[in-house]
Amino acid sequence: DARVTQTPRDKVTEMGQEVTMRCQPILGHNTVFWYRQTMMQGLELLAYFRNRAPLDDSGMPKDRFSAEMPDATLATLKIQPSEPRDSAVYFCASGLTGLETQYFGPGTRLLVL
């Protein structure tokens, strides 16, 4: 049963610290998405990759957030420095161009104190 995996599942950190979240997309998928979910803003698209190339990161605060795909099996989302307003659940999703469906990971719950 192929699934998207995310690590860590939970992260508590202090303001100013660096946070790195990792995602392993489903093998063979060529698109990867990073979302942030909060009660106030709902689900927001932060960045999206196709074939490891970033296509859209307009939803991401550029000064502190960065997203990369070092290889086809790993996507990372980094926050440096972290702030309390970054507290949220961060989801990774993967898909295959043409199939339209996205498959979501279980999320990383981030709390910045």
Add this chain to the structure above:
Amino acid sequence: GNSVTQMEGPVTLSEEAFLTINCTYTATGYPSLFWYVQYPGEGLQLLLKATKADDKGSNKGFEATYRKETTSFHLEKGSVQVSDSAVYFCALTIRDDKIIFGKGTRLHILP
């Protein structure tokens, strides 16, 4: 631009009640339409989809029909269960990798 509007929640129903969650869309072109569901503590998962006008998507007793004339894709279920308690997202895509999601509707089913 392309957008999805769905009814605000929370929606609270008793077990075995009939469910409707309204969803309308605005799109340039011919979108594919989806309902995703998010159970507590989990990521979103696809519930059903429809790719062209008059198609009906169905899964787990849920149904939604793609209505081009009313630009709607309302989610229905004839008899809800406590286990259906979740957040439901209406969404669309237009021949693109990106999906545009609605804000979600929280559903509570009381035993």
